[in-house]
Structures are given as structure tokens and as C-alpha cells.
Amino acid sequence: MAERNPLVIANWKLNGGIDLLCTSVAAFIGKHFETDIAICPPYIYMRDMLNFLQHSEIIVGSQNISKYASGAYTGETSAKMVKQAGGGLCLIGHSERRQMFGESNASCQIKVNQALEVNLMPILCIGENLQQRDAGVTKDVLFKQLEETLGEIECSGEQLCVAYEPVWAIGTGKAASPDDAQNIHAYIRCQLASIKGEDFAEKVRILYGGSVNKDNAADLLKNKDIDGLLVGGASLDAEHFMQICKVADAN
């Protein structure tokens, strides 16, 4: 069976300033973790964080990338720019971008390709909203997101991650239960096997996100198809984020 090293990502969203962000990860400097740990600050802070964290193992990533490689696209930042700045990964299709900034499966597909082209690891975020969950169409929504985004993409399972973030769990304090999350992750892996093949599905890391905190991280990570966590609010608290990473390491 493929070894999937755990990955914990902090998504700092539109939070700052730089002092708070440095405080959140200062304790990681000089420490070794088996778990892969990444932070996604606002673009403007990426370089500062890379400098601040140069004696740490933390990967710095972006929360988005442009679907364009270059040109007259005011306000955009390309995958290549993120890579050149020292970025190692990028979130794509976060539900906040889908809800508020018109991100679609089609634009996610383009962005995943842009990222892969410059060797930046895409973290494709998928998830159902409350209405879809209540209507019992969660699996249909997830399948469509995976199929429409990854169906035509050529890459191996190690080059990309999927983050399952149920929209109703984001910022609400109501995380999916570990059993429910495991069931959905197993479904995602199974569908990825049908879309991309067994080898891809076996190697791809599937992260859970949505109200992760230091108290629920261990129970989530115990499950065989939960390969890591995408953490919002709790990642801004230095002690909480360190605890979550320690739990991932002990898993």
C-alpha cells in the first residue's frame, strides 16, 4: 500500500498582520516534524514568511493562483510567480472563492494545470454546502467537482492533493464527525480510482478541512483515508496549530 505522509496546511485567509502571522508559527523554527506542514498566508506576506521561516521545514503556499500565465490581468498572481517567490503549493477552488469570486470547476481545471506546469502542488478544494447536504446530493456534488476538474488532467497522485471541506463545517465550529469524514474520503478515493486509476487514488493525499481544532484533529487523522488537515481559524492560534501538527506527527 502507498505511504501517504500526512500534510497539515494552515489557511490564513484574509488575516494579518505580519506580527500575528509570525507569532503563529515562530515555535516551528528549528523543529523537525515527520508530517509535512504548510502555511498559506495572503500573497503579500509570502516572502516575509519564507524569510522568517528559513530555518524551519514549513512549506509556504498561496491561497489561490490566476488561471492566466501572464498578460493584462490586473490584480492577478500567476502560478509561476508563486513558484518563483518560493511557494511549494497552492490552494485551488476553496469554497470561499467558489461562493464569492465565481470560481467554477472549469476555472479550477485550468488552475490545476497552471500549477502543475510550474511544479507547484495544487490542493484542490471540494465540498458540498448545507442545502446540498440536506438534499442528499453530497456525493453527486463531489463527483462532479472531481470529474470536471481532474478528468482531463495528466498527473500522478503524488503531484496533487484533494481537500474535502464541507461548506457547512467551515468556520461554524461544527466539524464533520470522524466517521462521516472517513466515509466521504473513502468515497472520494474510490471515485478518483475510477476517474484517474487505482495508482493515482492510492497515492493522492486527501485532506479534511472545516472546524478542525486541537481537540478533534486526532480522531479525524486516525482514519485511513484522512491523510491530513486544512486548518482555518485554529491555525492562527500558535498553541492550537502546534498541537494539531504534533497530533499529526504522533498519528
Ligand code: 13P
Ligand atoms: P475553519 O478551520 O476556520 O473552519 O476553516 C476551514 C477552511 O476553510 C480551511 O481552508
